[in-house]
Amino acid sequence: MAVLLRAKRASVVAKEKMKIEYVDVLKPQGTEVVVKISHAGVCHSDVHAFEHSSVYALYPFPQNPGHEILGTVFSIGPEANGADEELKEGTSVLVYPWISCDECDRCEQGWHNWCLSGKSRTIGGARAGECGYGEYVTVPHPKFLISSAGIEPELAVILPCCGLTSYSAVKESQSSKISCSDGVVVIIGTGGLGLMGIQWAKKISKQTVVGVDISDSALKIATDYGADFVVNSKNTPDVSAFIKSLDIKNKTVEAVIDFVNNVHTHKLANSLCVRGSNLVIVGIAGGAFETNLMMIPLRGVRIQGVFVGSIPDLKELVEICRGGGIRSIVTKRRPLAEIQDALADLQTGKIVGRSILVL
Ligand SMILES: [Zn+2]
Ligand SMILES: [Zn+2]
Known part of the structure; x- marks a missing residue:
């Protein structure tokens, strides 16, 4: 050739x-x-x-x-x-x-x-x-x-990887069965993907964005990128109580996005979900987690895995970026x-x- x-x-x-x-x-x-x-x-x-x-x-x-x-x-x-x-x-x-x-x-x-x-x-x-x-x-x-x-x-x-993966995750987090659109979305892991996730959540949802990490410096940057509240889960293990203590109108955890997905973050993510929450799993740190099968129907938590994203989603987020406001x-x-x-x-x-x- x-x-x-x-x-x-x-x-x-x-x-x-x-x-x-x-x-x-x-x-x-x-x-x-x-x-x-x-x-x-x-x-x-x-x-x-x-x-x-x-x-x-x-x-x-x-x-x-x-x-x-x-x-x-x-x-x-x-x-x-x-x-x-x-x-x-x-x-x-x-x-x-x-x-x-x-x-x-x-x-x-x-x-x-x-x-x-x-x-x-x-x-x-x-x-x-x-x-x-x-x-x-x-x-x-x-x-x-x-x-x-x-x-x-x-x-x-x-945008083709970091942007698309985080956008797909936030989009999934918003496909709720019940409509409490002004509740809380929790973002676990405020590294690169998490920072983009915070921005998409602020852009496409009306929810209060809570960033969770174990690094204070990462959380400081998360605040700079638009997180409404941040919490260090190493110093504040009861993140659920932290959310309940916030001075916001609707404290219902609508969605939790786990950008880390190791045994510890999954346990935390699962514990933060309430009945009807969306649990979106993105990270591939991995591990094993045992769950009570009976609680799956009783809680109605929707568990969604996200692996990068589709061409239509990439086109969507490119359009959002053209509108400005994403850093x-x-x-x-x-x-x-x-x-x-x-x-x-x-x-x-x-x-x-x-x-x-x-x-
Ligand atoms: Zn990549
Ligand atoms: Zn194919």
Whole structure:
């Protein structure tokens, strides 16, 4: 196949070892689109690839992480133009990376994150291939590209993973069976996802937002990003009593979103739910939890897992961002040459908010 150009791309070549090499970028075929990357988010999942842990341990080296991608359309395949009239070279786009089989019922509706076939073709996933840690990425179809016009780059770049996951979670938290829309939504874990979650909750709900974490510095930032109240669950184990003590009209806990999801946070999240609450589980820290089955119908708590999000949801939140009022959580910018340090810093907890590569 014809080579369009040669460009830099970073790979994990051994445990905790990144290598930047030149690779061929092929001329786009069929509906493919080549995007020139301008920014890429460094996500905590990428640290698992770097460490060769979690699901990434199932696949050999090299691996190509990097799934939060912002760039411009560079070269358009011969059949891609008809698929999207808006598609023009130079258009600023973000990439929906959670691409699956593209054939099953879920994928056809844009819910690639709930693909029924299990055939993941995630950009920046656990296999070698297309990724965000490089100068160019080839996307199989323009439907995976969303215009980022009107959104500042440092906000746009974090939307495909951090933004989308937190938005999906907040949206699920609002699908309540009973309508006490001015009650309380509790956000457990006020790191990067939690900070975005707080902002979405303030934007799309009328609820009082209570942020819970075990770090006072994280909670201080949560207040800055709009949390109405914050509580350190290490110093104040009875979070339920804390909520009952608040001077607000409606203290009903409508929803709890657990962005951590370890044994401790799940126990806390479950204890905060009242009859008819939504319990949204996002984090993948994991563990085991025993529950009294009889209490499931008696409490009527709706438990919903969230794994990233759909293309329609990404389009929705991009539209919300265009309206203003959502702030980026980016705190650190690096060139591609520093990808090794970017991942090591995230691994050792040195990053507050999000770091990005600027190409
Ligand atoms: Zn991610
Ligand atoms: Zn599918």
